[in-house]
Structures are given as C-alpha cells and as structure tokens.
Amino acid sequence: MQLKRVVVTGLGALTPIGNTLQEYWDGLVNGKSGAAPITYYDTEKHKTKFACEIKNFNVEDFIDKKEVRRMDKFAQYAIVASDEAIKDAGISLENVNKHRVGVIWGAGIGGLQTFQDEVMNYAAGDGTPRFNPFFIPKMIADIAPGHISMRNGFMGPNYTTVSACASSANALVDAFNYIRLGMCDVIVSGGSEAAVTIAGMGGFNSMQALSTRNESPETASRPFDATRDGFVLGEGAGALVLEEYEHAIARGAKIYCEVGGGGLSSDAYHLTAPHPEGIGVIAVMENCLRDAGLKPEDVDHINTHGTSTPLGDVAELKAISHVFGAHAKNININSTKSMTGHLLGAAGAIEAIASILAMQNGIVPPTINHTTVDENIDPSLNLTLNKAQKREIKVAMSNTFGFGGHNACVLFKKFEN
Known part of the structure; x- marks a missing residue:
C-alpha cells in the first residue's frame, strides 16, 4: 500500500x-535554566532540594475550578498544552471528521501526586479505607488523553503509551503510523508528567539518579560535562498535532514540518542503565533512518536524550559516532534537558518540539552549563555548548530513552510541498 505523508500542523508547550x-522557544535559544529550589514541599530532609518546576502558572486560568479538582496535575498540564496545539493547528469539529481524530499521549508515571496524597491520608487515619471517589480516575496514566478527547469531541483512537522516559516519543511514533497507514486524519499527540513530589524525588534519590548540586541548582543539569552528577527532575507537557498531508492542504493548514520516520528498540540489558556501548541506541537510530529512507549524512541536527548522567551521556554519543561515522562531526548535537531538566514521560514531546522549532528558525539551542571536558567524549563532536548556533536544518532527529531499556527516535524533515 502507498503510505501517506504526515505533517505537523500544531504545537503547544508548558x-x-x-x-x-x-516562551519555551525564547527560553531555549537564550539558554535559560529552569532549575530552582523546590516550592511544593519542605525539602529540609531531602538529598536533592531543587527541580525544574512550572512557574507563574494558575491552572484555573485554563480549566474550570470544579474540573481541576478532578484531575491530577499531569492531566491538567496535558490539557493546557493540547489546547494550545489544537488552537495553533486550527482544528475544530467543523473542519474534521471527529471519528478520524485521535489522541495518543505519553506518560511515564501519571498521577503520582494523587497516589501519594491518597495513600498518605489513609496511613494517617484510623485504618478506615476512606478514599476520594476520583482517586483512581485522577491517578491512571491513560486519563490525560481521555480528558483531551472529551474536551474536544475527538472520537478516534485514544490511549496512553507507557515506556518510562520514552513514553511521549513512543506516542509520536504510534500517531505517525496510524496516520500514514490511513487509519486517522489527525492525531493530537505528546506527553505530560508531574512527578516533582516527595515520592518522586525520594524515589529517584534512592537510586542515586538525581543531581545533588544544591548549592547551584541552575547549573546542575550539565549534559556531557565531566562533573555531571545526575539528572534534574522536571515537569510539564508538550503537544503536537500530526495530520495527513492532503487533509492539511485541503483545509489550508499551516505546516511546521514533515514527520519523516520513527524508530523503536530495546537495550535488553539492565533495568535502569544503558548498554555501555549504546547497542540499543545504535539500533533505534538506524531503524529510524531506515524507516525514513534516509542516509546518515542527511541528518543535520540531533536533540539527544542527554540526561546529564555519567553513563547515559557517554553511551549515547558513542552510538551517534558509530551510526554517523565521519559525518557525526558535521551534526549539531545538543541536549535541551540542560535547560528544562528531565520531564520523564513528557521529555520526548518537548524535545521533538525543540527540534522542529530549531529547523523552522535555523537556530540550534545550546547545551548549557558545560565547563569541563569529559575525556570519554569524542572532542570532534559539536555539542552546541553554552551558546545557540545558527544552522540550516533540513533533517532533525530526536532521541528519547527510558528505564527498562526502551528507546525511541523520531525524525523530522523540512517541509517541501
């Protein structure tokens, strides 16, 4: 069968x-750090006292107060970002077939704050199982796309992908495939996460996964730097409207770019650590290039997973050098997690958006906070250190990996009619 072309017609970010x-794009190109002391709870007894929280945000400016009480923050974030993307795309029930518009969303954890609150409230009581009737529908990871579909009347495929930090990139690959196979005209895709909680921070701290640079939070996320000591937890959401090309043209839609391909793989190696030689990462990038029908030398830009962990950063760059060979030094490589922190299941979505905007604007956002060269990293690689770089981008890739060995890669091409 003839596969259909898929384009991106709407974007939204929180x-x-x-x-x-x-605001997100402005922050990226200006090298803005989102890390700061945690405001949500008392961190006195915690190892890590900072994170990348959403700031200056009042959810009731976007969602009715009564509805807010029925949603965990990760679902609230999903609605705000998807509202912006849907508006940006100009999608409404007047110009689409609602049965052919889906929502495929990513979340690695889901309603962690809700789960924490309900269990702690129960533990503090007399043992009587008194729980909020919205406990389960607030907590479950699939509820975010449910809310988006109900809010907009979209009746196509509706589900959540859960593959840890690869979740929203996984969702984008699924959405891409549904549309190019002719099963949908439009899919709202992306991801959201709200894990800056006592349980979330405590759990990652116990794994020794988080940076403990409490004296300088804004510089703690430092991918590729020799002094990196773990990732910085972030929160938020990113939303993309993917649309079949002919459908978009017929309604006169604005087109950001074309989705060229998607790749998935597994490390089959360790619960939390990447394979030291990046074997699964090599496979996912090769799968993505093959799916797109492109050669390694066609790629101009890679937004890496780049979490600022000692093992992960080196393994990913080894994989890039393996896949792209001599061309690797010609690619603008970066990690926007240096600014946003790690949004877990939402990371793939906001980083895909960063890749698309870099392509559209001809500017690669920097990898900030780099001060010390890591001798384990190839010095010939252009890691876009500390300052944005102007660059024509025709092909961009975005890598996202998750605990359990999940790997996802999405490729975007400059749109040509």
Whole structure:
C-alpha cells in the first residue's frame, strides 16, 4: 500500500522555562535554566532540594475550578498544552471528521501526586479505607488523553503509551503510523508528567539518579560535562498535532514540518542503565533512518536524550559516532534537558518540539552549563555548548530513552510541498 505523508500542523508547550510555545522557544535559544529550589514541599530532609518546576502558572486560568479538582496535575498540564496545539493547528469539529481524530499521549508515571496524597491520608487515619471517589480516575496514566478527547469531541483512537522516559516519543511514533497507514486524519499527540513530589524525588534519590548540586541548582543539569552528577527532575507537557498531508492542504493548514520516520528498540540489558556501548541506541537510530529512507549524512541536527548522567551521556554519543561515522562531526548535537531538566514521560514531546522549532528558525539551542571536558567524549563532536548556533536544518532527529531499556527516535524533515 502507498503510505501517506504526515505533517505537523500544531504545537503547544508548558515547560519549566516557558508556559507557552513562544516562551519555551525564547527560553531555549537564550539558554535559560529552569532549575530552582523546590516550592511544593519542605525539602529540609531531602538529598536533592531543587527541580525544574512550572512557574507563574494558575491552572484555573485554563480549566474550570470544579474540573481541576478532578484531575491530577499531569492531566491538567496535558490539557493546557493540547489546547494550545489544537488552537495553533486550527482544528475544530467543523473542519474534521471527529471519528478520524485521535489522541495518543505519553506518560511515564501519571498521577503520582494523587497516589501519594491518597495513600498518605489513609496511613494517617484510623485504618478506615476512606478514599476520594476520583482517586483512581485522577491517578491512571491513560486519563490525560481521555480528558483531551472529551474536551474536544475527538472520537478516534485514544490511549496512553507507557515506556518510562520514552513514553511521549513512543506516542509520536504510534500517531505517525496510524496516520500514514490511513487509519486517522489527525492525531493530537505528546506527553505530560508531574512527578516533582516527595515520592518522586525520594524515589529517584534512592537510586542515586538525581543531581545533588544544591548549592547551584541552575547549573546542575550539565549534559556531557565531566562533573555531571545526575539528572534534574522536571515537569510539564508538550503537544503536537500530526495530520495527513492532503487533509492539511485541503483545509489550508499551516505546516511546521514533515514527520519523516520513527524508530523503536530495546537495550535488553539492565533495568535502569544503558548498554555501555549504546547497542540499543545504535539500533533505534538506524531503524529510524531506515524507516525514513534516509542516509546518515542527511541528518543535520540531533536533540539527544542527554540526561546529564555519567553513563547515559557517554553511551549515547558513542552510538551517534558509530551510526554517523565521519559525518557525526558535521551534526549539531545538543541536549535541551540542560535547560528544562528531565520531564520523564513528557521529555520526548518537548524535545521533538525543540527540534522542529530549531529547523523552522535555523537556530540550534545550546547545551548549557558545560565547563569541563569529559575525556570519554569524542572532542570532534559539536555539542552546541553554552551558546545557540545558527544552522540550516533540513533533517532533525530526536532521541528519547527510558528505564527498562526502551528507546525511541523520531525524525523530522523540512517541509517541501
């Protein structure tokens, strides 16, 4: 069968460095750090006392107060970002077939704050099982796309992908495939996460996964730097409207770019650590290139997973050098997690958006906070250190990996009619 072309017609973002798409982009190109002391709870007894929280945000400016009480923050974030993307795309029930518009969303954890609150309230009581009737529908990871579909009347495929930090990139690959196979005209895709909680921070601290640079939070996320000591937890959401090309043209839609391909793989190696030689990462990038019908030398830009962990950063760059060979030094490589922190299941979505905007604007956002060269990293690689770089981008890739060995890669191409 003839596969259909898929384009991106809408974007929305709610991030630690900007609460709208434009604010997010401005934060990226200006190298803004979203890390700061945690405001949600008392961190006195915690190892890590900072994170990348959403700032200056009042959810009731976007969602009715009564509805807010029925949603965990990760679902609230999903609605705000998807509202912006849907508006940006100009999608409404007047110009689409609602049965052919789906929502495929990513969340690695889901309603962690809700789960924590309900269990702690029960533990503090007399043993009587008194729980909020919205406990389960607030907590479950699939509820975010449910809310988005109900809010907009979209009746196509509706589900959540859960593959840890690869979740929203996984959702984008699924959405891409549904549309190019002719099963949908439009899919709202992306991801959201709200894990800056006592349980979330405590759990990652117990794994020794988080940075403990409490004296300088804004510089703690430092991918590729020799002094990196773990990732910085972030929260928020990113939303993309993917649309079949002919459908988009017929309604006169604005087109950001074309989705060229998607790749998935597994490390089959360790619960939390990447394979030291990046074997699964090599496979996912090769799968993505093959799916797109492109050669390694066609790629101009890679937004890496780049979490600022000692093992992960080196393994990913080894994999890039393996896949792209001599061309690797010609690619602008970066990690926007240096600014946003790690949004877990939402990371793939906001980083895909960063890749698309880099392509559209001809500017690669920097990898900030780099001060010390890591001798384990190839010095010939252009890691876009500390300052944004102007660059024409025709092909961009975005890598996202998750605990359990999940790997996802999405490729975007400059749109040509």
